[in-house]
Amino acid sequence: MAVGVLALQGSFNEHIACLRKLGVDAVEIRKPEQLAELSGLIIPGGESTTMAKLAEKNNLFPALRKFGSSGKPIWGTCAGLIFLAAKAVGVKEGGQELLGGLDCTVHRNFFGSQINSFEMELSVPSLASDGGAQTCRAVFIRAPAIIDVGSSVEVLAECPLAPKQAVDLPEQDRSKDKVIVAVKQNNMLATAFHPELTSDLRWHQYFLKMVSDGDKEAQAPKTEAVLA
Numbered sequence: 001m002a003v004g005v006l007a008l009q010g011s012f013n014e015h016i017a018c019l020r021k022l023g024v025d026a027v028e029i030r031k032p033e034q035l036a037e038l039s040g041l042i043i044p045g046g047e048s049t050t051m052a053k054l055a056e057k058n059n060l061f062p063a064l065r066k067f068g069s070s071g072k073p074i075w076g077t078c079a080g081l082i083f084l085a086a087k088a089v090g091v092k093e094g095g096q097e098l099l100g101g102l103d104c105t106v107h108r109n110f111f112g113s114q115i116n117s118f119e120m121e122l123s124v125p126s127l128a129s130d131g132g133a134q135t136c137r138a139v140f141i142r143a144p145a146i147i148d149v150g151s152s153v154e155v156l157a158e159c160p161l162a163p164k165q166a167v168d169l170p171e172q173d174r175s176k177d178k179v180i181v182a183v184k185q186n187n188m189l190a191t192a193f194h195p196e197l198t199s200d201l202r203w204h205q206y207f208l209k210m211v212s213d214g215d216k217e218a219q220a221p222k223t224e225a226v227l228a
């Protein structure tokens, strides 16, 4: 099974290295036709406006949308999360094109600029397997946050707000004491932080499980065929 990493800009090398450590055939993706061979795709962190412009230039949006609606797993980290969101606030004037598909609203620079970057231990019950650790070290760099989710979105992790981290909060969010930073909805996984910058490979393993489950489903005979 081949897993692609959108390699236009940002931390794609780090994702490729994590996938290779796990023995996966990891492919750098720059052209629409490369998507056809993949079982899953990672959209890395970086700068979402620049990434959107490069995706537009390389005519990637139609193929990326087709990939997402085919049900194959996509994981967006940080700028990748912004890319996947149905709606983004705090974007530059004129907006930026989003891939969409993930039923949530993202605030693009919720935690502030580069100097407001931080690391923290997050509670993520879904990462604990066989009684292992329930927490992970999360690296937030000019990080976005998810400020609203649809009812079919599963919240995987929340970050307790500290006033100095959450600058420029939208009016309605000032009373919140935590904010969503990791979600899953059907074939989409999204994290506001950067698991590829730590040595903990559990987020990649979590995504690869989504990919292999998707492959098994695609290979299973369809009910109609069985009944025919």
Ligand code: GLN
Pocket: 044, 045, 046, 047, 048, 049, 077, 078, 079, 080, 082, 108, 109, 141, 142, 143, 144
């Ligand atoms: N907030 C950044 C953006 O808009 C994303 C930062 C990141 O990916 N580390 O693109």
